[in-house]
Amino acid sequence: MQQNITDWHTVLPFFASELFAQVQQAGLFEDSKTFADVTVKSSWQEVIAAFAHEQHIPGFTLKAFVNKHFVLPEPVAPLENVQRTTPLAYVESMWNALTRQPDASPAGHSPKNSLIALAKPYIVPGGRFREIYYWDSYFTALGLMDAGREDMVINMLDNFVDLIAEVGCIPNGNRAYYHTRSQPPVLALMYHLVAARLSPAQSAKVNAALHQEYAFWMEGEASLSDTHVAHKRVVRMPDGKVLNRYYDNSATPRPESWREDIHTAKALGASSNEFYRHIRAACESGWDFSSRWLAEPTSLASIRTTEIVPVDLNALLYTLEQTLSELSQTPADKQHYQERATARQQAIQAYLWQQEYFYDYHYPSQRTTNVISAAAMVPLFTGLATTAQAKAVKNTLVAQLLKPGGVVTTALATSQQWDTPNGWAPLQFFTTHGLIRYGYDSLAADIMQRFVTTVERQFAESGVMMEKYNVCEPELTASGGEYAVQLGFGWTNGVYKRFKNLLGQDRRAGY
Secondary structure, eight states: OOSOTTGGGGGHHHHTSHHHHHHHHHTOSSSHHHHHTOEESSOHHHHHHHHHHHTTSTTOOHHHHHHHHEEOOOOSOOSTTSOOSSHHHHHHHHHHHTEEOOOOOOTTOOOSSSBOOOSSOEEOOBTTBOSOBHHHHHHHHHHHHHTTOHHHHHHHHHHHHHHHHHHSSOOSBSBGGGTTOOOSOOHHHHHHHHGGGOOHHHHHHHHHHHHHHHHHHHTTGGGOOSSOOEETTEEEOTTSOEEEOOOOSOOSOOGGGHHHHHHHHHHHTOOSHHHHHHHHHHHHHTOOSOGGGBSSTTOGGGBOGGGEEOHHHHHHHHHHHHHHHHHOSSHHHHHHHHHHHHHHHHHHHHHTEETTEEOOEETTTTEEOOOOBGGGGHHHHHTOSOHHHHHHHHHHIIIIIEETTEEOSBSOBOSSTTSBTEEOHHHHHHHHHHHHHTTOHHHHHHHHHHHHHHHHHHHHHHSSOBSOEESSSTTSOOOOSSSOOOBSOHHHHHHHHHHHHHTTOOOGGGO
16 A cells, blocks of 8 residues: 555544544534544644644634545535436446546545545445445445456555555454444355456465454454353354454444444433443344344343344355365465364354254353344355255245335344344345346346335435335335435345346446
8 A cells, every 4th residue: 555554543543532532422414424434634633732722712612623634525526427317327327426446645644534544446325425435335346346447446456465474454444433343254255256357466465464354354263162152253162163253442432423323322321331232243243233232122221232143254254265275275274274174164154053943152141032033144144054945044034124115134023223124235235146046037036126126215205315215115215223314235235236137137237
């Protein structure tokens, strides 16, 4: 990368400053993320010092100070120049609207905002999400591949390789305030999309990055014991095998949702800093928020994310271990990673399979949860389920999660956005391709068509693609969560494009 490896750290004191806290507490912006994404006109040190002095001067106002010292972020994708005649035309037009050019600054220059600089162009999701997001990018890449934009997928892959070398993980997004957590590990999946297009040197860099990502997720494994069963993202199961959980290295309010976290903790009476870690860990999962992480499905105060061993995370890490085995240069390494994958598969079968379905596992109680969710489709997507398990999961899916507009996130209706009635593009993709892997092609095609119809129905009314959809009542707009439904939208565009292609409905002449 062009930016000095320590440059992005210079912004971190800003998020711990009295200035940041006062602006967020004052509610100057409807969304806390707005102030987390501002650009400073001078330097972070200077503006913090100026605030310490000026706040005591008669007539001082926060709003005037912010306007004087900061530039607010622009909307991600103004729609004036976006083609909106058909959904496919919109998707094609949005690739450019959501593209960001390299933002790397010269080495040694401190950044003016919270972005961690990237050296290659990339695609952002849209709405309030002005940066590249890790797991979003895989689903966006599916549509880019079908649109003949493989070069952009390789650019984003290169950026992730750079990020993991610089930050130590692929962060939630390329913002300084995301540096303590990642997202579902999909780097191996992105690599497989473009592996045939990579040079030997590029493949070697990706291989090194995959090893570093694996080390990130497995950090602390050697320290586990009967009395120390969990450390960061690793959990020792009762038989000694190791599975993984979501985690965050910080236990403080999220800068991008600072006011929301403070108010939620106060309203819920959640006094422990671990509440914030559970919230952050749920963000690492990508499912922020869901009854999957709650002891009581309707109470966010009962969040316990770091106590959960998630089925989807471990299925994706199984793919990472298999990929590392495939890329190994020596027989010993190949065998090592294959043995790790096999051990993980056995642990998933032993602890996350119960009563004809894959569930998450609550390790303190040594019991699976009872939340039926679409995360159970990821073991089918990665191929670790048996034929009998795939059939049982398929039957439960049809009975519990298949809705008129596609697959719903969980079987529980709550106020959280990753529960009923919402459906999300990534889960439609994992579900359909998991079914195809086990021979349920007609059901997969049915789900694709249901979701495509939902997207097109909403597009006819709004002229945009949404972040999420109400798949139980497709005529209604999705709701729930801590922010309004976002427009854009990267992963919906990508999955919609892929589904149209697979259904034989992607007609370029119709654009």
